[in-house]
Amino acid sequence: MMLDIHASGVYVIAATPFTDDGAVDSASVDRLIDFYLSHGVTGVTVLGIMGEAPKLTHAESVALTRQVVQRAKLPVVVGVSAPGFASMGALAKDVMDVGAGGVMIAPPATLKTDDQIVAYYANAVEAIGPDVPFVVQDYPYASGVVMTPSVIRRIVADNPSCKMVKHEEWPGLDKLTALKNLMADGSMRKVAILCGNGGIFLPHELERGADGANTGYAYPEMLVQLVRLTKSGERAAAHDLFDRHLPLLRYEQQPGMPGLAVRKYILKRRGAIASDAQRKPGVKLSKESIAEIEFLIARLERNH
Amino acid sequence: MMLDIHASGVYVIAATPFTDDGAVDSASVDRLIDFYLSHGVTGVTVLGIMGEAPKLTHAESVALTRQVVQRAKLPVVVGVSAPGFASMGALAKDVMDVGAGGVMIAPPATLKTDDQIVAYYANAVEAIGPDVPFVVQDYPYASGVVMTPSVIRRIVADNPSCKMVKHEEWPGLDKLTALKNLMADGSMRKVAILCGNGGIFLPHELERGADGANTGYAYPEMLVQLVRLTKSGERAAAHDLFDRHLPLLRYEQQPGMPGLAVRKYILKRRGAIASDAQRKPGVKLSKESIAEIEFLIARLERNH
């Protein structure tokens, strides 16, 4: 199923399950996708930062995508950010061939000017081909690249295959409003806007017009319900739900491998994957961290 | 009152109040300090990032410090980070002369190696003088400089006038534990560790041995009570309190001027300052942001 501009709901950022000795754990891939499906996600993003993408070979990346596509029967977006267009193009081609619905591209830290960013996406589209739907990942904290609404507008205008923006600038609420205003007044073609950044501002983002979430919190049912409650106007209930989860969500939102370690720990605890191992080089949770997570989970479940 | 290694409780990061036309608002300085005192802070840090330090002239910085020292009758720490040691040394001298208890120094982004960081603090101490108590501000998000526990240990060992670390690496809980362990096993001299980063991990930091908070959340009474509850072992009550504030605290923790705009808005709303103006160049809250803050405050107060 192809990604299009009507993407909405929860495109979950999928972890990549490994066995304790570092192999991709295929059984857990299916189990994890089933877990996500059972909680109502509407799409799956694999091989993002949280998917440990740089630790997978090309062949592993393609195989993982094939498996997720077959299991999920939902649009599957594949992170293909790479330092060079050759590997980006090769990966995009191969994952689309196995049924991916689109790819996600973040700008490299070497980009310094507005024009360089716009040119980069033009080159990327040439590398992946003009028919491959793609997501602009706007995550300055990780990329070091800040894109103004005007730059995003130019990327969207230049590239019809741009279907979605993954919004995760921080702070970014007014930028989100600016993008929605550009779409509302016709100065920017409509694309989907789904929000990442660990979901830490998700209720406000939805209220400002975001189409959904694009993050991987280990309780995806919260994300799904939050989107539903907000869209149906049940604002107080939405915030009540979100606030119950916020202590744990914030704990999981620690950037990089520590946050992933928390996420995988909870996914394993919930039965969604067999092992919380990260492929090397990874991070192990300290006993203090585990105790904190358990404490926060206990409080969360008590508050249900 | 001088800063020493026994600093604890809440060293509030003070905003700098301006009138709508950009002058330092002396009346509001007193009002703000009284507000902080009434809520039980144990120290005050002025001219940090949230104090709009680079927008004040040297003379204004010294005058502000004098006023805060006289009003607070608590240790006052003054941010003196500067691109050059001449202005750092001059400001340190003048603020100590008007009664400051110490200064805070963040490393500049140009530092690239462990040795450069250690040498920088040696040079800084030579610039401010060996008798001026100082705080190492460890805030990689803003400074771009990452200090390992080993580097902090070297700075502490080399410089007897180092009295405190402002801990605000993110993620940083295990680093905090590492520093506490270094102090516990005698490989690092005891210094105070107070935590910044908007307080977003404060309960966990206190539980891991931090001596207090060094942040400026606009409800300082929460920070004060949180420290008290944690120290007296009332963990559940501490987290209940924190969790009630977390939605607003998180909203205020947006880095840079947007976060400051939120903070000043609430301080004004609570009567602590007369105007929430930032000196130019500043940020104004959008109407959407104001509505979100009001919504979060209403929920917070309802939950009291």
Add this chain to the structure above:
Amino acid sequence: MMLDIHASGVYVIAATPFTDDGAVDSASVDRLIDFYLSHGVTGVTVLGIMGEAPKLTHAESVALTRQVVQRAKLPVVVGVSAPGFASMGALAKDVMDVGAGGVMIAPPATLKTDDQIVAYYANAVEAIGPDVPFVVQDYPYASGVVMTPSVIRRIVADNPSCKMVKHEEWPGLDKLTALKNLMADGSMRKVAILCGNGGIFLPHELERGADGANTGYAYPEMLVQLVRLTKSGERAAAHDLFDRHLPLLRYEQQPGMPGLAVRKYILKRRGAIASDAQRKPGVKLSKESIAEIEFLIARLERNH
């Protein structure tokens, strides 16, 4: 004498002479300015990166400017780059009051987008006042900020007090041509373009239309003659001259304090300053470096 858009020739980047114990060496300031004058410079820039600006207090900066203005009787440009507009504005006011001809402003590394850069210069002009002539320092190697020709055009258009660009992007020859073309076709108001970057591409820059040099090579007579020869069309002679100096020029162009150490060593050797000391923290030349410089000077002088 005020800086204007007709600046040309050699605006020498002046070193700041210190005594061995770190005081500003006023006698050497006069001697150095006389040295520059005797070699035909047309302007002087003080308190640039090579002027150790961050190591001088405000009062020292103003005093140095006053002395240089009185001695040089040429336009004196003063570096006022600062992390905050308060100190920038205060320094600009005070140096203009003692007769400076203009100020130079580099963008801070925190600027990420085209619009941020343009807004920064608008704010800076508000801080220094709209009547103070200023130079845009375009030195990405040091600032981390890349300005496209279009951004420079916007800064020039927005701010009538912008009189000059110090061009030192590397590689930057085609950018220089782009700026000249914008001025030629009327899409950008004429400003002076003088070139820095240690002079390492100076003959080509002059041939592409630069108005002169804005660097501090310790043989300023070479810079002066090079400009003259190029403007009079004696291209071969210009390159012959430049090439004789290039080995030493390249040695001096090492960025930061090491390059400054080379420059001061030669200035002292030539009698222009009494001591080559840098104010702390500085760099001392190794004995190997001194031997290399002496070797290169011997070869240069043999080739005269």
Add this chain to the structure above:
Amino acid sequence: MMLDIHASGVYVIAATPFTDDGAVDSASVDRLIDFYLSHGVTGVTVLGIMGEAPKLTHAESVALTRQVVQRAKLPVVVGVSAPGFASMGALAKDVMDVGAGGVMIAPPATLKTDDQIVAYYANAVEAIGPDVPFVVQDYPYASGVVMTPSVIRRIVADNPSCKMVKHEEWPGLDKLTALKNLMADGSMRKVAILCGNGGIFLPHELERGADGANTGYAYPEMLVQLVRLTKSGERAAAHDLFDRHLPLLRYEQQPGMPGLAVRKYILKRRGAIASDAQRKPGVKLSKESIAEIEFLIARLERNH
């Protein structure tokens, strides 16, 4: 032939020849290698920054390496720097299988502390295998990572398969001396040190004990002769030779794709490759640049 610690002479950084429509030009690969061999290089480095490595697919990279190995009959070092260890390990395995003599690894910009750099190389060695000889590329201008002599010493000590350092910090002469001193006094195991950075300081580097050059100046015969003259103590002749080339060498040393465009232009002009095309995205020389290069070549050849 395997890379070992006795590497010396000129390990030329090879360009990757493309046809005008962007295919790897195999005929030119042979021609280019023959050109290098005819000028006396002692080794070849492929797929460095100047080899446009990120634009080649894995399969192309392996095929290119195979061809170069078979043609050169010299040690061939292959750049394998990558954002993830999976692709680094896969490429290292495959290029060693086709006869490469070793690989070159630069640290990623995300590394911030001494310990992170050391750990990175440990992980890299685990990825490529402990038997694969490797080169540490120390090029802070491009990588953003500064390695102290102490960090390099740790990497060398921890990893017996580290055989060489590509030295290209700038300024870096005293660092080179520091490394040589560490080896001389026995605190660091001997490794080869070859110098890059476009060769801009090569005579001084050789005089300070560097074992050779590791750069790709389009007149490799100059590099070869310079090494020979310096080693035989003919210092004046060595500098005379170098100085004749310095204007063009400096012109070619412009970082990134512009410098590569100059290099490929000259290689084509000298008959070493059929086209100077860069694979997309690339840079085309302006007509002004071409005129400058021709002018500099004419002067160089006149001076022969």
